[in-house]
Amino acid sequence: MTPNRKTIAFAAPSLGEEEFAAADAVLRSGWIASGPNVTALEGELSTYFGGRPTRLLTSETAALEVALQLLGIGPGDEVLIGAQTFFSSANMVEKVGAKAVFVDVDLKSRNIDLADAARRVTAKTKAIIPTHYAGLACDMDALYAFAKQHNLRVIEDAALAIGSSWKGKAIGSFGDVALFSFHPNKNITTIEGGALVCNEIADAKRTEVLRFHGISRRPDQTRDVDFPGGKFNMTDVSAAIGRAQLKKLDAFCHYRRQLAARYLTRLTAILDDSLLPHAGHVGDEAGHSWNLFAIRLPLDQLKLCRAEIMDAMKAHGIATSVSYESPHLTSLFRKQGWKEGDLPNTELIADTTLTLPLHAGITEADVDYVCDSLASVLAEASAR
Ligand SMILES: Cc1ncc(COP(=O)(O)O)c(C=O)c1O
Known part of the structure; x- marks a missing residue:
């Protein structure tokens, strides 16, 4: 490890003076919820999404719950879920009383x-509910x-795809319902937050x-309740x-693409092409917004397991992550009968995936350092 080198996070928000000033102004304004x-951010996002109605919520998980309620999905209904995804979509399907039916994924995309x-x-x-994995649009x-x-x-899980x-x-500018996350690991953040994009003002x-x-x-200004709704309204501090x-956003995505290209160039010397992430649709490479850069490890050829890698x-000062585990193999869904072998590609990816650092706070030199470190870790793991 290079002495005194800063730790490279695998993901991090990129906040500057503009965000600090915006939050400060709201905090001093007297109106913070x-x-x-x-209202302004909903309008700006709607413009970004080609004029489609857009509403903000406290997270994409909240948006998932609300979207399912909006579509009238509940007990007796089944919902297909692309299984390379975070736990929230299947959780919310179960929470509204419907049945999550996991679907396998393509090994490369x-x-x-x-x-x-x-x-x-x-x-x-x-x-x-398909997920645009890592920021790569589904077909x-x-x-x-x-x-x-x-x-x-269709409820698009576009948590990783703002800017794709x-x-x-733009993902979100066409189609049925699209949901976005503004968690700090995403391409832009509101600390916590999410958006629901739809077609009808009534929705x-x-x-x-x-x-x-x-x-x-009611017309007389009193309040009525016809559904036991949640409380998922975003604060004005977050929206600011x-x-x-x-x-x-455009600058962040441009830079993410630059870093991803650097990774792909450097890693071809280290990993077989089948283990590298999909580089973007041919002729539409700029459509990939690269929220995640996730390789697969050749664990069958190594003497170390993923946790040891x-x-x-980490000993090189580099944080990595797993995105994602197999959602159908959690205790929740094992109880419903899901088991190993049900979704072979999802399981292979979950067992071998490793997310490398990618965010606006790292440099191309950091990417080179990550690649060099990975090369030495893998060399040692195969030699032992
Ligand atoms: C693919 C995917 N979907 C949904 C979510 C949920 O988003 P949130 O944290 O805003 O609820 C996440 C969060 O990481 C995610 O990665």
């Missing part, structure tokens, strides 16, 4: 395998043709009700930070 900045999805459709299937033409064929609603596009069109209005206690106003972040990288 949902207010003018929430890690995005949902629609041939496997077709095998899992039943008369009860109401919706599909949107195939996805929406599949949804049309099977009469399914498909054939030049946006309903989202406002569902995110705030199920409350609507988000407005400053949104202005930087992560420790060895």
